[in-house]
Amino acid sequence: MDQRSRILDAVAELTTARGRLPxxxxxxAEVGLTKQGVLHYFPSRAxxxxxxxxxxxxxxxxxxRVAADGAPETxxxxxxxxxxxxxxxDCATAAVVLAAGSPTSGGMPAEVGEAVRRWEALIGLEVGDPVRAEVVRLTGDGLFAEALASGVPPDAERVERLVAHLLAPMTPAHR
Structure with a gap:
């Protein structure tokens, strides 16, 4: 594993263990470098x-991408x-995301918004409706936010019920 990956792993592990950003x-200290050693790979906290x-x-x-390419069970x-x-x-990463998105930090990388649009477009190709794709994305975002707030990931059965519901054909009563 390269040093950059070790540093990124350490951020996630320490955040998970301590409940705060390290x-x-x-x-x-976690990866056996000096502060300057970390800053060699990442020149700033941002x-x-x-x-x-x-x-x-x-x-x-x-x-x-794997899912869009027709992976058998997804x-x-x-x-x-x-x-x-x-x-x-993931919660540790989310803590970094939330901190990085704060007004004092300079916000999220532009690539995040681009990625969200890509993911929603892939969902849209599957469900055939851009509004339904947005509902799927917002449902996923809500599940994630709920898990962060409660500290408990969504029940797998609940997620599968949502998947089945959101992929079910629309009937006239649901349109």
Missing amino acids: SILEVA ALDSAVIMRSVERIDRAM SPTATYLRLSSPDDA
């Missing part, structure tokens, strides 16, 4: 936070909703 010194965010975006992008809708059920590492 300082650069804490990250450095750069480190952005890298953590983009790592998560890349993971979701890969899963959504679909973009199912994948997005299942990925919206965060585990501890």
